[in-house]
Amino acid sequence: MMKKKVLTLVAAAACVSSFAFATPQTQFEQGQWQIDLGAWNPKAEADSSNWYGGSGDVSSDSKWNFQGGLSYAFTDKLALQYNYYGLKTDYKGERATDGDEHEVNLVYGLNKNFAVFAGWNRINNDLGGWSDTNNVAQIGLIAKAPLAKNFDIYAKGALGTKSTSMWEAGLGYSITPDLDINAGYRYLNTKLADKGDMPGLKDDANISYKGFIAGLSYRFGGGHKAAPVEEAPAPVYEAPAPAPVEAPHVYNDYYLDSIHFGFDEDQPLASEQGKLDNFVSVAKANPTEQFKLTGNTDSKGSDAYNTDLSKRRVDNVAQYAVNNGVPASQMILDYKSFHDPVSSNDTDQGRADNRRVDIWEHK
The missing domain is CATH 2.40.128 (Lipocalin)
Known part of the structure; x- marks a missing residue:
């Protein structure tokens, strides 16, 4: 029993x-x-x-x-x-x-x-x-x-x-x-x-x-409704007023490189340091050329938040170039949010590919 x-x-x-x-x-x-x-x-x-x-x-x-x-x-x-x-x-x-x-x-x-x-x-x-x-x-x-x-x-x-x-x-x-x-x-x-x-x-x-x-x-x-103040400090970099165009000119963009970022981060990955330095070197070697910097994100979060995040990414890359001797007038800034993906946002690797700043030689 x-x-x-x-x-x-x-x-x-x-x-x-x-x-x-x-x-x-x-x-x-x-x-x-x-x-x-x-x-x-x-x-x-x-x-x-x-x-x-x-x-x-x-x-x-x-x-x-x-x-x-x-x-x-x-x-x-x-x-x-x-x-x-x-x-x-x-x-x-x-x-x-x-x-x-x-x-x-x-x-x-x-x-x-x-x-x-x-x-x-x-x-x-x-x-x-x-x-x-x-x-x-x-x-x-x-x-x-x-x-x-x-x-x-x-x-x-x-x-x-x-x-x-x-x-x-x-x-x-x-x-x-x-x-x-x-x-x-x-x-x-x-x-x-x-x-x-x-x-x-x-x-x-x-x-x-x-x-x-x-x-x-x-x-x-989910999705961010607004960027927290502490996560989105006002950028030091300020884009210069566009110079007046005296004569019509047709510009073409030639791809140079892409700088990648971590999830919800506006500072480049440490592994991208070589690409940043190469951009500075090319820009300084071609002082009469302009370069277009285009910010992108993955699809996580709202459009408004990602527009701000892509802007911060571009501003930080531009600020690095200015700090290393590239005139601000050589750069044109553009922000795409998540509307210009290069890979599928359905995978971790695809989203990592989309967190980037593309650099184009604008001439």
């Missing part, structure tokens, strides 16, 4: 501490929402030696559970996330666990590869006539990196109160920039009960949940 009780108790729902159910995000877009839908297939396992008369590990049967979540990005770095996890398992064809979990986290993106999160986790462990609720404070880390085109590998882990720990790892695939799917494996371990809380329990007991997890994420909304 005692072994039968232990086997039933072992199937109790565990306290879960995690960030996101679907492919976890490490970067956000202000005002954007994300919906996560899917399922996972856990089974519960515990060491029955914590009960009188028990020995060895015992476990419940696995069962598919609904999982869902909703997230909202306050800024490009900070998001609030709610997750729901069903905690139902079976044992020999009968219901062993009938609990659920509600989780709320604040997630902060450090960069495109890492994010941290902290929050609160409320788990109802319900089996038959015995029910208990765990309230867990948790903190964790998310890591994500590209593995191949449209494929990401991810991992996340967390520590929490109630002797809770968690890890998950898997793969994500981007169907579109706003829709992705994932599949992985999840393991969590938490306190089931303290000594004396459950019949026959002779010591504090933990329980683990483990199983495959899969889901889908969809993002919508």
Whole structure:
């Protein structure tokens, strides 16, 4: 009888501490929402030696559970996330666990590869006539990196109160920039009960949940409504008034080079230093020629914001040239926002190609 009780108790729902159910995000877009839908297939396992008369590990049967979540990005770095996890398992064809979990986290993106999160986790462990609720404070880390085109590998882990720990790892695939799917494996371990809380329990007991997890994420909304003052300082460079044209002249533009930028950044990538210096050298060697600088962005964000971003990119390249001896009168500035892409905005590489300032010899 005692072994039968232990086997039933072992199937109790565990306290879960995690960030996101679907492919976890490490970067956000202000005002954007994300919906996560899917399922996972856990089974519960515990060491029955914590009960009188028990020995060895015992476990419940696995069962598919609904999982869902909703997230909202306050800024490009900070998001609030709610997750729901069903905690139902079976044992020999009968219901062993009938609990659920509600989780709320604040997630902060450090960069495109890492994010941290902290929050609160409320788990109802319900089996038959015995029910208990765990309230867990948790903190964790998310890591994500590209593995191949449209494929990401991810991992996340967390520590929490109630002797809770968690890890998950898997793969994500981007169907579109706003829709992705994932599949992985999840393991969590938490306190089931303290000594004396459950019949026959002779010591504090933990329980683990483990199983495959899969889901889908969809993002919508977002985009900058206005550029923050601290992110868009007034440029030092001021374009000179155009010189009066004394006679008609047909100009042609001859492509020289493209200077590239990081996401939502107006300073060139460090790898573009050689291109900047080459532009300065060519301009100084041809003092009678003019050069057209055209700013471009990817399609993330509103048209108004990207017009301002493309302008800041052009102004900063022009300012670098002026600081290195190129007269302002040699440069013509133009801003295209995201309306002149050279690659598809549906891929990370395509968007990186579009974040640029094109330099043309104007003669």
